[in-house]
Amino acid sequence: MNSDNCLSTPSIAACEIARLSRDARFDGVFFTAVLSTRIYCRPVCPARAPKAQNVVYYPSAAAAQAQGFRPCLRCRPELAPGNQLWLQGEHLVARALKLINEGYLADHSLEGLAERMNIGARQLRRLFVQHLGAPPMAVHATQRLLFAKQLLTETDLSITEVAMASGFGSLRRFNAAFAEANHAEPRAFRRSPKARADKALVLRLGYRPPYDFAALLGFLQTRALPGIEQVDGHSYQRIFGKAHAPGWLRVSAWPGEQHALQLELRNVAPSQMLGVVTRIRRMFDLDADPLAIARTLSLSPLLAPVIERYPGLRLPGGWDGFEVAVRAVLGQQVSVAAARTLASRIVQRYGIAIEAGAGSGLDRLFPGPEQLVDADLGQMGITQARINTIQGIAGALIDGRVDFAVEQPLERFISRWVQLPGIGEWTAHYIAMRVLKHPDAFPAADLILRREANPGGDPLSTKALQALAESWRPWRAYSVMYLWRAATDSAAARKVLT
Template sequence: MSSPAPNTRHLPDPQICERARLSRDPRFDGLFFTAVRSTGIYCRPVCPAPAPKRANVDYYPSAAAAEAAGFRPCLRCRPELSPGDGAWRRGDEAVARALKLIDQGFLAERPLAELAARVHLGERQLRRLFVQRLGAAPAGVHGTRRLLFAKQLLTETSLPITEVALAAGFGSLRRFNAAFQEAYRMAPRDLRRHASDDAPAADPAQPLVLRLAYRPPYDFASMLDFLRTRALPGIEQVDARSYARTFGTAEAPGWLRVSAWPAGRDGRTHALKLELQGAAPAQLAALVGRVRRMFDLDADPDAIAAVLSADPRLRPLLRKRPGLRLPGGWDGFEVAVRAVAGQQVSVAAARTLCARIAQRHGHALPAPLAPGLTHLFPTPEALLDGDLEGAGLTPVRVLTVRGIARALLDGRVGFAPEQTLAQFVDSWSALPGIGPWTAQYLALRALGHPDAFPAGDLVLRKAVPDDGSRMATRELEARAEAWRPWRGYAVIHLWRDAAASPPGSAEDTE
């Protein structure tokens, strides 16, 4: 087939793409897509199908760009499973912030002009930046995203097609069928028949299972270690193989579990297994997005290492744990309460305090959703007037938690993805009891911001010199300038190396 020449400005070097395609290098999964002109199909670099001739191949920076050029996704390698391009989809760039909004379904009911306004750009400028970066306009990125998510649900689950349409953000089954047919030249029911051997049999009593791919290496064991020491009884369960928790509301609670996807025949399945129970179809995309952020599945380890390994203190840490990721939190308010409760106390003490708060003020479920999962974490409304001193918080911390709850409810602070790191830190630091350390910690764990950096952290100031001395905060900030835009990963490596991480390691400057 003939197609417009792809935009190569934000692609890896063509020779690198060619080597990655021929070797099926998983480190490049999601960094580019291979389109085959003779078949009209586009693939991931890891596609197991026989490699096409170079003369028939074009490279595209995104699935949306390949689809805009008229290519259809491969049914074998399934481009919907590719991790995002974590090298620039995160952080403060306008395109990155707009993409986060698109991933949350912003364009499903709002015009492009409103999206542009949210990231403080003109509509034409935002469209131009998207075409430069992704090879497709925002509307095309949005359309590709929801159709690929629908494709995953059709392939991996037994959800009725009507529910798949709702989960993918379509207001009607007719519109979904028409969009799917136009983009992929087959009806959703035909894809379901094609995938019937892989999809499980329908059973409402069983959880929904989805595969969430990542770009290797990925240190899942370290991620579980971090989450295990902070797990709240009744709300979370973490063992050596999986993380489980409750979510939702008192009226519609649910639970999820995240574990390693069983290895394939070649032993190289780079994915996590997400099990969901009790999630409404319209919630699925948002829940998957939360899990991807919490487990940092879109990171690009090579891009991170290329910057951080230039520092002699960080270089051996990256070699020791090349797959270390940012361990996120499930809910921003929950992370904020944990951070405040943990100021100047140990991780274990902070966990005990938060467990008491959760047991006293969280919603107790009539029956466990799964073994050990008995409560939902308290809402901001529940903690506005709750007896937090009885749970063990000091009067000052009680005022801080209540101030956070009020500020979230009245919109003075929040976790909206269009914020820059500076905007987020400034708004949160304006609250009584919240200083730069806590605000940066929230950005790291609640937003998954890759450049969040709590420079006043005592552990960091001791860990960087590696000789028993302690750096001044300004000295550490100056040293860390060379780590941008990945300072958050330096934090995690240094905390891990020091075998101690906050809450509990910050000096009380707030």
């Protein structure tokens, strides 16, 4: 941690300033370990700040725990957002970390992860230690134990359920690992037991400010499919899982908390909880670093005014990759409202009906590739060309020609998807934005983007827009959100004038 800027790899001086000012923008970017107490903290810790000579900075919670420090009980490192600086770009560590976050090491060995990355296990371990301060298995273990600590603190799940939810198949191994990491038994973190009945399990999900939750909800609301999801100005609800045992979730602002969302879950098995939390963090872009994004994009005279007006815009993800892909095809060269209507027709005819009681007004699951690959999609207002494309995607996913693996490089993803009939660069990049959450995906052929890139003139050509956007790397996907927001302002202004 010795570079000149806390936005990349923090220098000691930059971290010291952020720690003393409790700057929430750096939450999760680094962790402060206190030598005298052997505790590590977030930069926002409310405890009295120790002297500089008594602290050491680490780039990850795993690095601090690997050196024998235990998590602070006041600032709770398990609530810190992830460090997107390691999640963006094509760096091998970033790609491997995405897989770890998806739970890959719960079912695979370090050698399996290394093979997937086309690298030796020893070299992968060395790179992780170099960049994150801890080897891959330690990063995975720390994630599991911090999630367990959150469940013990915030929920009334039994200790056995917490062990299962955090990926431990043995209660004995869980107790031993937890006690070693926290210097206390799991039961020491238990609140007074409560009767659970049919209450939702509630978790707090942290983020770095600024965060425009209203804008993200607005994006999802205009695209919400009746029966599958409900969105209003305050929350997002959805059902998911299997027809015989559907889960329900709701995401809203954490009451009285400026830098967290509230996730409510019902009917979710402990073994599925970490996966659901990971998916929601991706969908709501909770690990983004808005300061780093704005620092690059604000250098553009075109984007700077929009960023100043709307700080904290996020990149909305999608719950399911196939669902996003189908909706992207339906949205080719038509309005968002028209695409939503077409998708709703598919849901009504081929959506998977669920058992009653999973959530008011929510009674469908989006059909999977198996349901649509040979489905009769005629008489819905969908062109035959788009029907062929949707069914081509379904077939390609079934036979493995394409996938939504989060660790794959952007160029490889695009090159594979554009080989499918009816999939061009725009559609492939849009899917990469919403599903892979790749921060540099950029659908340059988008007419709105080309129009907003040249205010008052003719739309830029795709090639001209690509050239203009070179300086926006590696955050071009966020530039899309800002330009789309600018287009909304332009449309509103034209409406007032007419």
